[in-house]
Amino acid sequence: MTKPFPLLALLAGALLSGCGEDGTDPVKPDEPVAAAPTPYNLTLPSNFPQPEAQPADNPLTVEGVALGRQLFYEQALSVDNTVSCGSCHRQELAFTDGLPRARGVNQALSPRSAMSLANLLWEPKLNWDGAAASLETQARIPIENPVEMHQSLAAGVARLRQMPAYPPLYRKAFGENALTEANTLKALAQFERTLISGNSxxxxxxxxxxxxxxxxxxxxxxxxxxxxxxxxxxxxxxxxxxxxxxxxxxxxxxxxxxxxxxxxxxxxxxxxxxxxxxxxxxxxxxxxxxxxxxxxxxxxxxxxxxxxxxxxxxxxxxxxxxxxxxxxxxxxxxxxxxxxxxxxxxxxxxxxxxxxxxxxxxxxxxxxxx
Structure with a gap:
């Protein structure tokens, strides 16, 4: 059997070492290892009840919330780079969109209106029909829905990996090899948990x-x-x-x-x-x-x-x-x-x-x- 040519073997090894096991970019040798993320101090209105128990594997952090905020307004998560979560959830309208039915990519109409995102920290079920039981699972739905953002989360994450700003943000929030689908959903959920309205x-x-x-x-x-x-x-x-x-x-x-x-x-x-x-x-x-x-x-x-x-x-x-x-x-x-x-x-x-x-x-x- 012919042995691999040493130069080809060396090149193959170099190519394989350029990606993590899940396709993420590993930390480069000259990049410092990210410090542990900072716990986020969430202040609740004194007249509000205690919120729903939050996932133990997704605690709020300053870095996670910051990444989630960036992703919330990121149009690259839609198939044609025109729609973000913030398109249908506008802050000045209490995170709704002012339309009878939400409008997604290619002007597609959802059968339902966009719900407000205020105080989701207290909601045990999400969406008009209760299709999601956590913000982590809910975040995938609009991204992949054909009449909303119409793109697989995997494709969206692949785009984010090619954008210089995101790998460092993910590493700060979740550590090495962090630019994954799961962490994308976690970051969006963290940001949405901070959307608390309690000063009317x-x-x-x-x-x-x-x-x-x-x-x-x-x-x-x-x-x-x-x-x-x-x-x-x-x-x-x-x-x-x-x-x-x-x-x-x-x-x-x-x-x-x-x-x-x-x-x-x-x-x-x-x-x-x-x-x-x-x-x-x-x-x-x-x-x-x-x-x-x-x-x-x-x-x-x-x-x-x-x-x-x-x-x-x-x-x-x-x-x-x-x-x-x-x-x-x-x-x-x-x-x-x-x-x-x-x-x-x-x-x-x-x-x-x-x-x-x-x-x-x-x-x-x-x-x-x-």
Whole structure:
């Protein structure tokens, strides 16, 4: 058998040594080994509950969050280099996009609207249909979805390896040979966990500032949290949009249609009893996140309140029981909520107090400067 020519063997060895086992570029001999990443000090609003337990293998670090922020606005993760996570989640709109349905590469339309990314640290299930149980698994979905970024994560990572800025950032965040799919998802998840909104006028009221709300806004809050029972008038909003986080973290059919065309949670669980159920979104920054509902059918908060007051499809098979037998009619004979025009306006006024401009202007969350 012919032995390999020594020069060819030497060249082959050199080529093989140029890549890590997973295709990443190893640290070059003249590059210093990255120091251990710095723990990230995440400050939580004092009126918020304790968050969901976070993955032990992805602790928040200063370097990981910084990398995640860079990746969040990186268009190279899309097939045609035109779309990033930040395209559909704009900070000034509380990380939504202002469209009825999200728009991806080649102007493709998603069947649903882009949800706000505020306070995902507390969410046990993600997306409108609960398709992801962690931010790490969720981050892959929009990247690979054909109507969003439409590129395999593997292809996106291969692009990042060719960009001079990224290998050092990955090494700082995760160590040697770190530019991998798993670490890309981890970094995005770390950044998204820092997107905390908790300094609206409502929060200030909750923390003891009784001057933070006007009389009409305060009456709107009372209506918002009250379940009408024939004696106490209420808007029946707080049953689902409860507590400081403005959500009960469940899935609900809120009566948009008798027979919903989009199965929502039912398409994930394959249970008919879940058809037409969608994640109850937080109402934080709701005045900034129009249009509303999973399909963006309502343009204004007034239209949303009109829906719950007058147009709920109570005969939908999976309607949320919290919407049944709820009326402000003192005789309890109406199937509608029966709010007055003044009461509806007061509820809308309260919803505006959930806007947190510190969150929408925080430079830590903005697009990094080149």
């Amino acid at each position: 006028r409502f929060d200030k009221f909750q923390r003891g500032d009784r001057t933070a709300l006007s009389p009409d806004e305060l009456q709107g809050l009372r209506l918002f949290i009250t379940h009408p029972d024939g004696r106490n008038r209420g808007g029946n909003c707080g049953d689902c949009h409860s507590g400081d986080l403005q959500t009960n973290h469940t899935f609900s059919n809120n009566g948009l249609d008798v027979a919903p065309a989009d199965r929502g949670l039912g398409a994930i669980t394959n249970q008919p009893t879940d058809n037409g159920k969608f994640r109850v979104p937080s109402l934080r920054n709701i005045a900034l996140t129009a249009p509303y509902m999973h399909d963006g059918r309502f343009q204004t908060l007034e239209q949303v309140v009109d829906h719950y007051n007058e147009h709920v499809a109570l005969n939908s098979p999976t309607i949320d029981p919290l919407l049944l037998n709820t009326t402000n009619d003192p005789r309890q004979q109406s199937t509608k909520l029966e709010l007055t025009a003044t009461e509806k306006a007061q509820i809308v006024a309260f919803l505006h107090t959930l806007t947190d401009t510190d969150f929408t202007k925080d430079p830590r969350f903005s697009r990094p400067q080149p």
